[in-house]
Amino acid sequence: MATTGNKSINAKLVLLGDVGAGKSSLVLRFVRGQFVEFQESTIGAAFFSQTLAVNDATVKFEIWDTAGQERYHSLAPMYYRGAAAAIIVYDITNQASFERAKKWVQELHSQGNPNMVTALAGNKADLLDARKVTSEEAQTYAQENGLFFLETSAKTASNVNDIFYEIAKRLPRVQPAPNPSGMVLMERPAERTVSASCCS
Amino acid sequence: MLTGGGISAVCMSRLLQFIKAVERQGQDHDRQENHDPAEASHDLSPRGIDQLIVSRHDTSSESDVTRPGNLDGTEGKKRRKDRNGHSTEGTFHLENELHDLSDDADYAASQLHGSVYMTPSDSIKTSASAEPEGAELVYLKDNVTIHLTQFASERISGRLKLIKQGPSLFMNWIPYKGQNSDARLSEKGILLIIENIPSLVLPYIFLLCMAFVADKNLYTIRDASFSDVRSIRRHTPTLGWQYIIIVMSSGLAFPPLYFYSGGVKEFIATVKQHIFLMRSAEDANVFLVNDFESRLQRTLSSLELPRAVSVANLQLESTSVPLGELPSNENQDISHANAADASSSACLYNGRARQKVHDPARDLSIHVLEKFSLVTRFARETTSQLFRESLNNGFVSANERRAHSLSPVDFSDEPVYEAEKVPKESEVFPDPIELEKMTLVWGQPRQAPLCLKEWATYLDSEGRVMDSKAMRKRIFYGGADHLLRKEAWPFLLGYHAYDSTCAEREYLKCIKKTEYETIKVQWQSVSAEQAKRFTKFRERKGLIDKDVVRTDRSFPFYEGDDNVNINCLRDILLTYSFYNFDLGYCQGMSDLLSPILFVMGDEAESFWCFVALMERLGPNFNRDQNGMHSQLFALSKLVELLDGPLHDYFKQNDCLNYFFCFRWLLIQFKREFEYESVMHLWEVLWTHHPSEHLHLYVCVAILKRYRNKIMGEQMDFDTLLKFINGLSGKIELDSILRDAEALCICAGEHGAASIPPGTPPSLPLDDGLLNTQLEDDIL
């Protein structure tokens, strides 16, 4: 959930996707401007933060980079729960990774925060010769599922900042409406945080 | 007799006085039914110490009276007073009620974070509505025992009962009377320790002694309702006693209950008769008491989670906690945790509450994470608690000053670690065990690596290792010269037997080479056509292909295009995934194999060494995360034991899951050190000296090294994970190893007792498959 205060927004963002799709590479490109040819696999999870200025606000992304292997799937909910945004990454040279991305989309739709801003990233767009997933196919899928889609390359930096920037623009600016009944327990603490920082 | 180390006569007599007093008090206590805790003064004369302990006994003073009818669990409430003698009526769940699982401070803490768990007061209401008259005894088993340590003298036997009350089922386990001394270290035991210990550390010995007098009654299980039970894990080793671990839905677990007279099967069958029980799909030895339906819930349950989600959903509809209540709860929690430091810790806590505590992003995740922190009352009630109490009463500091003045050692030339340069943002609780001092006493200086020439002195004429213990100890203190590694690692890993001769090993090498080739051919002979219809194989191969090309590519051995060693990594991993098809390939394995191949060179030899390593570390990669789970759990227990304030800090900041140490444990610090240091660390760990679980003490040592920074900068879970990941390459190994050794010795049996049986890298305890088949008739 994005929380606002003094025109700055903190937003938890989670990266999901198949092994080797390039999740870590995308974050490292975004956060450090680097690309490592042989980026190590992610064990457990990694956490990064990066701030972006969008027209009306600064958005501080708190980014969780997860491990792609199915075996660690069971840990994923703890990262995407409560996330304001997600980037689901696949590798355009690997059809299976696109199928896996679809599974993530489904899971987020059924389990994640319904207001989550979700982007689909077709990564490794520099490897055009090896392309297996056409951008039309992905674009159609994204439209059908209300995702925002870009093809990216962590290697050439193409569209990397853009995808984060687009997400930042789409994050809801308004505070979640107060919930007098206190019914939605998952959200109540957020309101407390907000009121603590703004009103006291 | 007490010449070593120059212990002063005063200290000695004080210690003896203390031991005697404790023994005496224990006997008194058996006779006394009621003892007013308000009387307990907090001066730390020996008398003061045992009063302190008695005041802890008090709440359970009736636990050896078995009354199946008494199921309301409220009687503790009337008498209970906090440590300053103030009545805390009406704050049940914040007090340390020893009878009820709701006593656990974690449980109370969970109240502050989204109220996902059932509140203890709810559970009291539930059980209070039951009529005592309708109780029926449905199961009784004698000689059910908990093991405080691996030593036979520290076991507590008792009687286990299942009681049916209306639709509910309850469990009681009451220790037998009159075996108090069993749970204590004998006087002789203590003296043995003292003989070897310089006066410098005597204050710490007092603390350790106190830990040993944990009363058996602390472990009593009374009227635990199965409606609060999440799962029962059954362990039925072919050798040794059967035991069960009962995990509550709050995520807490009772200590393992060993059935000396058998009856685990009968126990589970009885439970099944009365409540809904389902065998877990993931692990045939786990019986779920509350099954989940949705996909996410299944996922969570595979993690052996507390039923965070289902309860959360329930509470969404049924409960609304008035916001105003939370702050007061927080304060009460503090006063409960630590009366003496209430004001300062309240500040600390409130400061945090403002920043991060109620981030919704964290709410569920915390509970998901909590599965990694099954916190029992096991250690809570013992050492660390006492550590802290004495600390708060100035015991340590007073004695420390003494220690300083007595000590001939000058600490000034100790390195100043980054960790100590901490902005004074907030109060940091002092370390009860100051490492540098401990390390000087117990962590021996590191030696030069064992070289080939010296190695030869450990072998007899036919190449047998004569004294494997001495050899392992030598490697523990110095590691092995790189040239020796190829020779020594197969022994350390358990691939070669110490008593094998050179000739036997050569022979084995031939046999094993053929055997390796045979397995390798299995996947090599899979044709392209066949692979099309062999998804699992394709997936595995794909995963391995992706991983080997990004394993240690900056290390010269694996550098460059078309590196043959990369292919070799791939072949070994693929072969392993056929050798152990059930486990398959999992990310992290390539990290474990990489140094082995680098050292061994030969493909088949590397394979078998890797197999030996995976015998111990395989559970790290289990689908149900079993091995990781038990290690993270043990780690939390050890930190609690060895650094109470840090443990409290983690607890207050929702970090008790220790998930930030996941990478350390999964791949044995492979990503935390330079390549050479990793090899050094691994061979040290593989000596299993002084503990099979030294790696856990390495974790504690690193955390303690940075404790002031972590607490001073008020790191929350995210920041902590980032910080810990960022420590990679910055940790100085030798000093950490010394610290780890010191901590391991310092924690002693209590450290060992904090580590559940079967925790990796221990060899697996039981053959689950066999037992599943044998006992399949239960469900």
Ligand SMILES: Nc1nc2c(ncn2[C@@H]2O[C@H](COP(=O)(O)OP(=O)(O)OP(=O)(O)O)[C@@H](O)[C@H]2O)c(=O)[nH]1
């Ligand atoms: N050509 C090309 N290669 C890329 C790109 N992004 C990542 N890679 C490579 O793909 C491999 C995997 O990238 P990672 O970023 O580690 O993938 P990941 O999704 O984080 O993988 P896991 O952590 O295992 O889940 C690495 O070798 C990267 O160098 C890209 O945009 N173009």
Ligand SMILES: [Mg+2]
């Ligand atoms: Mg990654």
